[in-house]
Every structure is written in structure tokens, then in C-alpha cells.
Amino acid sequence: MNITSGEAPIQTDDPQFSHHGLGEEYVEDIALKSRPIISIRFRLFLAFLVIFAFSMIVALWSIYALSEIQVKIRFLEAAGNYLTEIQQARRFEKNFLLYGTNLEDSLEHLRTAESILQKNKDTIEKILGRNSIQGMSLQLNNYHKVLEKVGEAGDTEERNRYEPELREYGGQLVSDATNFVVKEREAVEDALSLSRRVPFYFLGILMVLIIVITSFLVKNILSTLNRFLEYTNRIGEGDFSPILPKRKYRDEFSQLGLAFNHMIRELDKRHKILIESHKLRAVGTLVAGVAHELNNPLNNTMLTAGLLEEDFERLPDEEKLDMVQDIIKETERSKVIVRNLLDFARASDYKIIAMDLENLLEGSIRLVHNRVKLAKIELQMKLTPDLPPVHGDEQALQQVFINLILNAVDALPPRGKITVTDSKSSQAGFIEIKVSDNGPGIPEHILPRIFDPFFTTKVKEKGTGLGLSVSQGFVRRLGGNITVESRVGGGTTFTVLLPTTEVPSSVSAAPSP
Amino acid sequence: MKRNLRIMVIDDENIVGKRLKPALEKEGDIVETFTDARNALERFSEQQFDIVVSDIRMDDIDGLEVLEQVLARSEKTKVIIITGYATVEVAQEALVKGAFDFIAKPFKPNDLRTIIEKAAKELGR
Numbered sequence A: 001m002n003i004t005s006g007e008a009p010i011q012t013d014d015p016q017f018s019h020h021g022l023g024e025e026y027v028e029d030i031a032l033k034s035r036p037i038i039s040i041r042f043r044l045f046l047a048f049l050v051i052f053a054f055s056m057i058v059a060l061w062s063i064y065a066l067s068e069i070q071v072k073i074r075f076l077e078a079a080g081n082y083l084t085e086i087q088q089a090r091r092f093e094k095n096f097l098l099y100g101t102n103l104e105d106s107l108e109h110l111r112t113a114e115s116i117l118q119k120n121k122d123t124i125e126k127i128l129g130r131n132s133i134q135g136m137s138l139q140l141n142n143y144h145k146v147l148e149k150v151g152e153a154g155d156t157e158e159r160n161r162y163e164p165e166l167r168e169y170g171g172q173l174v175s176d177a178t179n180f181v182v183k184e185r186e187a188v189e190d191a192l193s194l195s196r197r198v199p200f201y202f203l204g205i206l207m208v209l210i211i212v213i214t215s216f217l218v219k220n221i222l223s224t225l226n227r228f229l230e231y232t233n234r235i236g237e238g239d240f241s242p243i244l245p246k247r248k249y250r251d252e253f254s255q256l257g258l259a260f261n262h263m264i265r266e267l268d269k270r271h272k273i274l275i276e277s278h279k280l281r282a283v284g285t286l287v288a289g290v291a292h293e294l295n296n297p298l299n300n301t302m303l304t305a306g307l308l309e310e311d312f313e314r315l316p317d318e319e320k321l322d323m324v325q326d327i328i329k330e331t332e333r334s335k336v337i338v339r340n341l342l343d344f345a346r347a348s349d350y351k352i353i354a355m356d357l358e359n360l361l362e363g364s365i366r367l368v369h370n371r372v373k374l375a376k377i378e379l380q381m382k383l384t385p386d387l388p389p390v391h392g393d394e395q396a397l398q399q400v401f402i403n404l405i406l407n408a409v410d411a412l413p414p415r416g417k418i419t420v421t422d423s424k425s426s427q428a429g430f431i432e433i434k435v436s437d438n439g440p441g442i443p444e445h446i447l448p449r450i451f452d453p454f455f456t457t458k459v460k461e462k463g464t465g466l467g468l469s470v471s472q473g474f475v476r477r478l479g480g481n482i483t484v485e486s487r488v489g490g491g492t493t494f495t496v497l498l499p500t501t502e503v504p505s506s507v508s509a510a511p512s513p
Numbered sequence B: 001m002k003r004n005l006r007i008m009v010i011d012d013e014n015i016v017g018k019r020l021k022p023a024l025e026k027e028g029d030i031v032e033t034f035t036d037a038r039n040a041l042e043r044f045s046e047q048q049f050d051i052v053v054s055d056i057r058m059d060d061i062d063g064l065e066v067l068e069q070v071l072a073r074s075e076k077t078k079v080i081i082i083t084g085y086a087t088v089e090v091a092q093e094a095l096v097k098g099a100f101d102f103i104a105k106p107f108k109p110n111d112l113r114t115i116i117e118k119a120a121k122e123l124g125r
């Protein structure tokens, strides 16, 4: 598998792994693609191969065991024949001793027994051992010799002399043969019972094997599936970082991973377009609003300046001064609107950095210090030491707190109080900054509207209605939120929820908007 | 030269009234200004006006409502609408509802005077 970037599509020997028309090579995909292939298909094949091999071993063993049993049964037959021959020989021997007949028959049977022994020598040796076979043939030999001697003897008396010897050798022979047959039968029985039990062992082992292999495969596949479940959750939450390989090989899941990466890229693209269009729409409403808002101070300026021009010669100085002051005031008002608009537009090039909350809040308070003092309002800040750093654009965050403090100043009568405090958020990784005042509070019916752009209850010259909407927009962009709690006569508290940077990755991972 | 038209100016921006009053009075007319449309309408029921100049966008009662109420009480009164941003639709709506004309912010005193002059001619003054 070779990766040549820029040269799509990638060819692999497995048709499953052919490129599906993504058209381009992406850096984040290279790692995924460069792993050696161990496909799920291959792993399944391997698993079944193991099971098959094991079954085959057992089958071969069965065939072998059966043929062994067959040999043993055949041999058992031979052993049976041997025993019969010996028994026959002895029966004729007795006849001979009693009646002097049948010696030839006896010898005949002995010879047959000998030939059986000879034929099965190797097998017997294997079963009973070298010593036994030697003993057996020795005894057979001895018995044979004694029997022949008995045949040569002349009278009954002489024959009877050999009787004890004959009985000894003969008895030994019979018992050996019987022993041999019994042993062999036991062996056959053992082999049979083993081949009866082996299928159960086989099934047991097969079961264990299947369980082990399946659980291994399933664990393997499930853990990857779970990983993909996490990915979908992560993507759902808007984290569009690509999927990187977590394993040392690639399989169909890697293919899925590549497809995911493709999807992530598309989502990201669409997401950006969406943000862009949202921004455009927001700007659209804003521009319409701003046009209207700007028209008022502009009109005031124009009317005043127009009149000043017309009556310049006739007007008393103080009247002229009043007009010029009006013009300056209205121009100021335009400036505020334009600045708010700029703040809003600037939202696209925020520099997100980590910063110290205490410094930030102190800076904000310094900037509004004069206004607060002029309004004869007491401003207090009570912060827990060692607050975690937050991330955001310093100026924009400062503007957020300035807006909140100035709103409180506007709402408060002289000797009113503003407090800035922090509190732990119930959400991990967030901190709350509260700006509270003991002012008149916000009536319930306007409370839902205060974050709307251009919503203001202040006289035209004082409020633009943009402060809270711009602040909310900025804080939300950081992943935070601004909430308000207020009761008529019971003061107002604005709570700014901000993500902290305790987890360093959250800074670097924050998508720069 | 003295026309003695009764003119009412309604705009919640107080500078508008403050500046238009002397500017329009120069023509010898009688000008009353209001920043609150409700007060203006109250006054209108005591006193007929020949011309009403009203901002279109105001918090409580907007310019179109003023237009309707004024025309309901006095058909021959000429109503001139001040629009914040000259959108065609709003202007058209105002004209359909019987406004004499409209003027877009920002304007100079003279621009309004021209329109008032036209209205005065129609009123036969």
C-alpha cells in the first residue's frame, strides 16, 4: 500500500479498499491510510480458519483412532484364534494322554498357534512388551518339545512321566493367552470409550474456542464502534477535528474513519457558511437598525445646522452656542452608535487569548471609575483569590463588563451599590462572574427583550440598546452565556458564564471564529 | 404674507420640535411641537390644525396611527410623515392612508418648508 499524495485515487489489491471518489488527498487522512491492512473480513476468516483447523485435527484423529481400533479388533480376533488353538492343542494332548490318540491334531494346532504368534509378533511385542513375547514363544517352544517327546515315548507310563511338565507348560500357555486376550480386549474397550468421549471433549474445547475468538473479535469491533459513537457525539457538539488512527492496522473501520473525515470536512465547510450567513443576517438587521438609529442624531444635527446657517446673522450668541452644543451632542451620539456597530463588526477578528480574570475586571473597573464616581455610586469587587484564567478577546470581554456596570450605573439612583463577585459554576470548566446592583430591577414584561438589539428603555440620547446584545453575542461565541435575574424593587444581577482555560486544550482547540 | 397656518410637529426627538418651531414660525404660521403622540392627539381634539408633521417611528403611537386619527377627526388636514429610513413600502402605505407627502430624515428646515408650501397651496392659503 503506497501513499502518493496528490495522486488520487489510491489503488489497493482489495476492491473494498478502493478510494471512493473523495478526489483529493488530505493530510489528516494519510495516517489512517498508511496503516497495514488487517480487515475485519480477514480477521473473521482467520477465526473460522482456526476453528476449522481444530475440527480437522479432531476429525483426522478420529479416523486414525477408528482405524487403530479396527486393527486392534482384528488383532483381538487373532489373539482369540491363538487362544483357541492352544486350548485345542491341550484338549488333544489330554486325549493322547488318556487314549493315546490325536497327538498329530494337537501338534497341528500348536503349529497353527505358533504361526499366529509369529505373524503377530510385532503387534504383540508392542502390546505386551518384548519380555512377554519372548516368554510366550519360549513356553510354546517348550510345550511343543515336551509334546513331541511324549509322542516318541513308548508306553503309557513313560508318557505319564511327562504329564506334570506338559501340564505346567500347557497351563502357563493357556493362562498367558487368556491374559493376552483379556488385556487386548481391555485395550479395545479403552480405545472405544476414548473415542466415545473425545467428541464431548471436542465440543467443549470448540465451545471455549468459539467463545474466546468471538469475544475477542466482538470486543475488537465493539470498542471501535464505541469509539465511532464518541466521534459522532463529538462531531454533534461541533468539534470538527479529524479522526486519527488509534490502532496499528487498518480495516473497514478505517474506511469508515475516512468517510467520517470527509463528512467532518463537509460539515465544517457548511457550518462556516452557515455562520457566515447568520453573521450576514445579523449584520443586515443591524445595518437597518443602525441606519434608523443614525438618522435621528443626523437629522437633529442637520436641522440645527440648517437653522444656524439660515439665521446666522440674526441669532443672539447664546442661541448660537446652544445650537452648536446640540450639534456636538448629536454627533457624539452618532459616534456611540458607530462604535457599537464597529464592536459588532469586529466580532469577526477577535484575538482569543488566555487572561487573568482579576486583571481583566480591575481594568474594566478602572475604565468606568469616573462615571461611577460622578453618579455617586459605590462599586465593590469581591473576588476569590487565584481565579482560573479565562480565554477570550481582552478588549471585548472588558467591554462586556463595562456594559454591565454602566447599565447598573444608569439604573441606580445616587448612593446605589454595584458588586462584582465570582462564583463556581455548576458546569465543570466554567466560572461565573456576577454584576449585581440594588437598583429598581427590570419589569417582568421587558425582561425577555433586554438582550434584543436596539431594545432600550433609556431616552434617545443615553441608550442604543446594543450593549447587552453585543455582549451576549460575544460571550456566546466563547461558549459562555449571560443570564439575568431581576425583581422589581429587588435589584438586578447579571451572571456572565465564561469557560476557563484549566484544560489547556480548550484554548488551542477553540475554533478561532 | 401672513398665512397663519396652524402646524403641529410630533417627533419623540425633542430637538426636532425645538428647531422646527422657530424655523416654521418664520413664515408667519402658528407652530406647536410635541414629543409624545398621545399628548399631541389630545391637543388635536381641542384645536384644529391645518398641517400635522409626524415622525413615523415612535414608541407608543406611531406615525401611521397619528395619520389615521388625525384624518378621522379632520379630513382636510394635511399630514406630512417624517420617515427614519426611506423605505418605499412605508412611504407608500402612508400615502395610501392619505398622507399628503413624506420627508426622509435627515432633512433641512427648508426641505420641510417646501412641502408645507405645497400643502398651503392646496389648502388655498
Ligand SMILES: Nc1ncnc2c1ncn2[C@@H]1O[C@H](COP(=O)(O)OP(=O)(O)O)[C@@H](O)[C@H]1O
Pocket (backbone or CB within 6 Å): A403, A407, A408, A411, A437, A439, A440, A441, A442, A450, A451, A455, A456, A457, A458, A462, A463, A464, A465, A466, A467, A468, A469, A492
Ligand atoms: N442593571 C440594570 N437594571 C435595570 N435595567 C437594566 C439593567 N441593565 C439593563 N437594563 C435594561 O436593559 C436595557 C437594554 O440594555 P442595553 O442592551 O445595555 O442597552 P442600553 O443600555 O443602551 O439601553 C436597558 O435599556 C435597560 O432597560
Ligand SMILES: [Mg+2]
Pocket (backbone or CB within 6 Å): A403, A406, A407, A463, A465, A467, A468
Ligand atoms: Mg447599556
